[in-house]
Each structure stands twice: as structure tokens, then as C-alpha cells.
Amino acid sequence: MTQRLYIDLHVLQTVPPANLNRDDQGNPKEAIYGGVRRSRVSSQAWKRATRQHFDTRAPEPDRATRTKRIAAELTTRIARNTSLDRENAARIAAALLAQLGLSQGKKAGDTAYLLFYGNAQLDAVADLVTTRAAELAALEDKELSEAVQELPVASTFTTGHPVGVALFGRMVADIPKLNVDAAVQVAHALSTHETQLEFDYYTAVDDKNEKDETGAGMIGTIGFNSATLYRYATLGLAQLTGNLGGDAEAALDAVDRFVESFVLSAPTGYQNSFAHRTRPSVIAVVVRTDQPVNLVSAFEEPVAAQAGIQASSARRLAEEHLTATQVWGDTPLYQAAAHTFSTREPSAKDTVETLAQAFGDPVTFDDLRTTLRARLTNALAESA
Incomplete structure (x- = not known):
């Protein structure tokens, strides 16, 4: 230890x-x-x-991403690795991610919360179906879901963490198996020391003002200290x-x-x-x-x-x-x-x-x- x-x-x-x-x-x-x-x-x-x-100082696979759009990211990887169009790649991505039980967001395809994962982890999930992509795309939705059921999607997200996830952890309230302390x-x-809030009053002048026009094209304030x-x-x-x-x-x-x-x-x-x-x-x-x-x-x-x-x-x-x-x-x-x-x-x-x-x-x-x-x-x- x-x-x-x-x-x-x-x-x-x-x-x-x-x-x-x-x-x-x-x-x-x-x-x-x-x-x-x-x-x-x-x-x-x-x-x-x-x-x-x-x-910014690490190779792309070693980086971490935090997003609600994990389905779109996985779709992009599946489509890139195979000859599938984006629609069929999205169907497979949705079937794979369904294993995690992620709560769905208000916008179609989004999760209800930001999920923090390693880019290499999502690459590995996409690789699970690369050689079977055409076969899986030909299946109906129910058959597709059953066909990918045994693939190790969840375990892929619980191992091989990038530095970002290892350092800052991951909290998924309704899926404890995905949590990382x-x-x-x-x-x-x-x-x-004590500070005082101040304000910067700024104006922007329209460069195309006519000679007889006065005043600013925009005014505003920004708080600072x-x-x-x-x-x-x-x-x-x-x-x-x-x-x-x-x-x-x-x-x-x-x-x-x-x-x-x-x-x-x-x-x-x-x-x-x-x-x-x-x-x-x-x-x-x-x-x-x-x-x-x-x-x-x-x-x-x-x-x-x-x-x-x-x-x-x-x-x-x-x-x-x-x-x-x-x-x-x-x-x-x-x-x-x-x-x-x-x-x-x-x-x-x-x-x-x-x-x-x-x-x-x-x-x-x-x-x-x-x-x-x-x-x-x-x-x-x-x-x-």
C-alpha cells in the first residue's frame, strides 16, 4: 500500500x-x-x-473531457472508425451507452449532467464495435441492444483513467459504479486583505459616425477588483x-x-x-x-x-x-x-x-x- x-x-x-x-x-x-x-x-x-x-501539454488520448454530449462524441468515433453513416453510428452509440443507465437531458442525445471521462476511454468503447459495425447496424433497435449487452462498456469507464479524472474525480449520483474519488x-x-468592488464605465464609439453625430455607439460597466x-x-x-x-x-x-x-x-x-x-x-x-x-x-x-x-x-x-x-x-x-x-x-x-x-x-x-x-x-x- x-x-x-x-x-x-x-x-x-x-x-x-x-x-x-x-x-x-x-x-x-x-x-x-x-x-x-x-x-x-x-x-x-x-x-x-x-x-x-x-x-494542452498532453497527447489527445491522454486528455479528459467533461460534457453532456458523450453520445455525439462516441458517434463521431464510431463513424470515423467504420464506413457507417452518422445515423447508424448514432444508433450503435446509444445502444452502448444505454448500459451505463445515464439520465437523459432535456435536449435529445444529451445526458442530464456533465460526464467526465478520458478520451482514450471513449476511444476504447468505440473500438468494441469496430469490426462488427455493419452487422450491428443491420439489426433492429431491440436486437441491437441485446447484441451489445455483454460488451464491457461500464468497465471501460472504470479503468485507465486519465490524469484529469484521477486528480479531480468523477461524481455520478445515480450510478455509483462510475464514481472516482x-x-x-x-x-x-x-x-x-479587504477588497472593494469597483466598476469600469466604458464607451465604444462607432467608427462610421457621421460628422454631425455625437455620443457613443455603446456604453456599459464591468465590475472588477x-x-x-x-x-x-x-x-x-x-x-x-x-x-x-x-x-x-x-x-x-x-x-x-x-x-x-x-x-x-x-x-x-x-x-x-x-x-x-x-x-x-x-x-x-x-x-x-x-x-x-x-x-x-x-x-x-x-x-x-x-x-x-x-x-x-x-x-x-x-x-x-x-x-x-x-x-x-x-x-x-x-x-x-x-x-x-x-x-x-x-x-x-x-x-x-x-x-x-x-x-x-x-x-x-x-x-x-x-x-x-x-x-x-x-x-x-x-x-x-
Whole structure:
């Protein structure tokens, strides 16, 4: 059994005026924490950004898809693999998917909910009928349903999970056999300080206005705020390894890809209007053998703006980690941080020293990932 190891990721990232993740009014999401209003980015928004980031770096079969249109996707694969027209391919696809018992949506051919699956898994389902496609298409609907009844459709979706499904899990309330427990938990990102909602009033001028015409062709407003965000995620290595069929090497690859993608990704809400993409100022990794620990309590008292907020937030994070390890007697298996503060700046000296006390001497992001993998590999070897 894989040793119980939790990889905690603590990220501080300063974002300029932006609307990363809007609420039902179109404004940036917010939350009350520590008695004041904070900027918030939902965990779902950042998980999707993370998944899209590492999917773009993986071959198509290794990617995951979340959609209500699984029947149409399977139809496309069957038609592509055979000489069948789309109508007959759709009949076979419907017969195959009927084995899963998926609730049907309001739109014909759609499921009632988004289903998360691996592209390779759906390819494998399509391959089940490739050599028999013409024979199956010639059958009446009832006979077709009976003919595919024994094909291992359900088992195909419960094995060979892609990294996305292995990391973030799959929940199908009415079909428990399709459920996959998530290996990753992601917290809602919160600003370390109080924020105020602001509005950008904009106008658009019609380029073809006549000389005697005045006024704008369109006017509107967009809500925005700016914030230093604390982002947290934790990954259970044992759960991830189990989701990947016990393949420890694949799990280590997945950890590395997740760390990279969680750190470097960002939700894309209104990005053309705000160009909000930044890099984090602090990335701290802590490997624990007891339980995940979110350090958001460092910011329960909001950071006050003095000469900026970023450095004060970094010190708060480091101090909270130091306090937590001292009070609870924690001895992390591994801890390290990459950050952008430098002793060349006199004002940053205290920040650099506090971060070093908490996480050790700073490393580059590449070195952090390399050393993390080495420590996890050694831990797995020792527990074998």
C-alpha cells in the first residue's frame, strides 16, 4: 500500500484589476472572512484552468473531457472508425451507452449532467464495435441492444483513467459504479486583505459616425477588483496512485504536472478586457504524512496596506507555517519555497529571512519540482 503522503501547495499571487470569476450579477465573486469582504475565485474555476493547462501539454488520448454530449462524441468515433453513416453510428452509440443507465437531458442525445471521462476511454468503447459495425447496424433497435449487452462498456469507464479524472474525480449520483474519488482538493482563492468592488464605465464609439453625430455607439460597466490572493490545494498521493491503477511512476508524473499547472494557470474571465495574467510571488510546497493543512488562518486578520500588501502577506504565510509546526510538533517530510523576493532590496530582507526560516533557502520553481519528485520517490521506496 502506498504510504500516506499529502502534498500541500501554498501560493500567493497578486492580480491587477480583473474579474477572474464572476457571480450571478457579473461582478467578481467575493466572501466575508475575518469580518471583512474579500476577493474570491471559486475552486471550480481554478480547477478547470488547471485541467486545461495540463491538457494542452498532453497527447489527445491522454486528455479528459467533461460534457453532456458523450453520445455525439462516441458517434463521431464510431463513424470515423467504420464506413457507417452518422445515423447508424448514432444508433450503435446509444445502444452502448444505454448500459451505463445515464439520465437523459432535456435536449435529445444529451445526458442530464456533465460526464467526465478520458478520451482514450471513449476511444476504447468505440473500438468494441469496430469490426462488427455493419452487422450491428443491420439489426433492429431491440436486437441491437441485446447484441451489445455483454460488451464491457461500464468497465471501460472504470479503468485507465486519465490524469484529469484521477486528480479531480468523477461524481455520478445515480450510478455509483462510475464514481472516482478525487485525489485533489482545491480551496477557494481568497484575498489576504479587504477588497472593494469597483466598476469600469466604458464607451465604444462607432467608427462610421457621421460628422454631425455625437455620443457613443455603446456604453456599459464591468465590475472588477485587484487583490493579492492566497491559493491552496492538497493532493493525496495514495488516492492518486490508486486512481491510476497502482502505477506509482504515473502518479509521480501526475504530481509534477499538477504542481506546474496549478501554479501557472489562471481563470480567463474577462482576460481580453484586463490582461490580468501574472506569476505568483510565493510558491511553497509542504509534504505531510498526517493530514493536509490549509494556512488561510494567516490572513484571518486582513493584511493592512502599507508599502504594498504582497511582502506582508508572504511574511504572514511563513509565520503561520512556523507557528503551526511548533505548536503541533509537525515534522514535514519535505518543505521548500520558490519566491520573487530578493535581499538586494533592503525592504525585502525581513520577508526573505522569514520565508527561509519557514521553508528553507529559496529555490527555483524547476528545482522545487525536481526535488519534490525525488523526495516522493525516496519515500515510496522506503515504504515498499
